[in-house]
Amino acid sequence: MLVLEIEDIKTLISKIGYKEFYLELIKTMEEDYSAWESFDKCPRVANHVDGGVIELMPISNDTLYSFKYVNGHPKNPTQHKMTVMATGQLSLTKTGEPLMFTEMTLLTALRTAANSAMAAKYLAKKDSRILTLIGTGAQSEFQYLAFSYIFDLKEVRYYDTDPKAMEKFATNMSQYNILLTPCKDAYEATQGADIVTTCTADKRYQTVLTKDMIQKDVFINALGGDCPGKTELQKELVEESTVVVEFLEQAKIEGEIQQLSSSFTCTEIYEIIRGEKQLNVATHGTIIFDSVGFALEDYSVLRLIYNLAQKNNIGKEMNLIPKLNDVKNLFSLL
Ligand SMILES: NC(=O)c1ccc[n+]([C@@H]2O[C@H](COP(=O)([O-])OP(=O)(O)OC[C@H]3O[C@@H](n4cnc5c(N)ncnc54)[C@H](O)[C@@H]3O)[C@@H](O)[C@H]2O)c1
Numbered sequence: 001m002l003v004l005e006i007e008d009i010k011t012l013i014s015k016i017g018y019k020e021f022y023l024e025l026i027k028t029m030e031e032d033y034s035a036w037e038s039f040d041k042c043p044r045v046a047n048h049v050d051g052g053v054i055e056l057m058p059i060s061n062d063t064l065y066s067f068k069y070v071n072g073h074p075k076n077p078t079q080h081k082m083t084v085m086a087t088g089q090l091s092l093t094k095t096g097e098p099l100m101f102t103e104m105t106l107l108t109a110l111r112t113a114a115n116s117a118m119a120a121k122y123l124a125k126k127d128s129r130i131l132t133l134i135g136t137g138a139q140s141e142f143q144y145l146a147f148s149y150i151f152d153l154k155e156v157r158y159y160d161t162d163p164k165a166m167e168k169f170a171t172n173m174s175q176y177n178i179l180l181t182p183c184k185d186a187y188e189a190t191q192g193a194d195i196v197t198t199c200t201a202d203k204r205y206q207t208v209l210t211k212d213m214i215q216k217d218v219f220i221n222a223l224g225g226d227c228p229g230k231t232e233l234q235k236e237l238v239e240e241s242t243v244v245v246e247f248l249e250q251a252k253i254e255g256e257i258q259q260l261s262s263s264f265t266c267t268e269i270y271e272i273i274r275g276e277k278q279l280n281v282a283t284h285g286t287i288i289f290d291s292v293g294f295a296l297e298d299y300s301v302l303r304l305i306y307n308l309a310q311k312n313n314i315g316k317e318m319n320l321i322p323k324l325n326d327v328k329n330l331f332s333l334l
Pocket residue numbers: 072074077083084108109112134135136137138139140159160161162165186199200201202206208222223224225226291292293294
């Protein structure tokens with residue numbers, strides 16, 4: 001079984017290049033989203049614990065099965081631990097044979113950013129120039145990079161309640177040729193924005209973005225509200241915008257739309273990718289991509305990484321599954 005560590009992901013991406021990797025990942029997700037009906041889908045299994053959540057995210061089609069283990073503990077940084085940590089596995093559907101086990105904390109940030117940029121490619125104005133990031137924690141730089149490969153960005157406006165997170169973001173971003181505008185609050189950060197990403201972590205009903213902050217039609221990529229009782233957008237803002245989700249059944253439990261009636265319905269992103277529905281901020285006004293993170297995105301990044309790791313001879317084969325001459329003689333291993 002192939003095992004990939006953090007160093008392996010780093011080696012792979014430096015070999016391939018960020019841009020090529022993100023573009024390849026977006027293409028892989030588009031392929032998988034386009035094959036929507038071929039997947040056996042379910043909302044993730046969530047264990048709600050004091051101050052956080054621990055989730056299992058399974059999905060499969062006829063060829064491959066994948067799952068991700070991921071947590072969300074917004075207070076973890078006070079104990080010098082990350083809010084989001086993940087591992088994942090890819091298996092063959094026909095036999096159930098595990099193919100790969102991998103780190104997925106980095107892969108989650110990469111796939112989340114690719115998913116955001118993929119949605120924005122269809123839903124945001126083509127000439128979007130100003131990106132706002134509210135929440136400059138672990139996900140933030142990944143978000144910027146993915147958007148920068150789709151749009152000709154000129155400015156990033158940003159705000160976080162933690163000044164140290166803003167300093168960290170500015171330091172990491174100084175290598176890129178982009179105007180950086182630190183802001184004193186979310187209101188200032190959203191002024192003039194074409195795209196607003198909210199990626200805050202707080203397990204409560206927050207109103208990071210309110211209706212009065214949005215002064216022109218904008219693409220809102222809301223990804224931090226991803227759990228029951230954890231939202232980022234004011235209810236009226238959600239009600240008055242066009243909403244697109246990944247998987248309606250899961251978004252109703254975990255997304256911004258948990259604030260709306262249980263009979264609420266909206267477009268799922270696969271319909272946009274397949275061209276069955278066409279929505280864009282230029283023609284439909286403010287659009288919210290109410291992203292909570294769906295298992296299909298993990299499936300896409302796992303199958304891409306597995307192929308790339310094999311092609312580039314990266315990772316370690318580890319003895320995690322027995323290899324036996326007589327497959328009924330498991331006892332022979334001891
Ligand atoms: N939708 C998805 O697919 C997906 C994927 C990964 C992470 N997430 C979610 O995204 C969020 C961010 O993840 P992360 O790994 O960057 O976490 P993180 O803890 O590293 O960063 C979150 C940042 O939000 C800031 N923050 C909290 N409340 C704020 C507010 N009201 N205004 C401005 N800033 C605020 C915190 O100070 C922190 O710096 C989490 O809620 C996580 O669960 C979603």
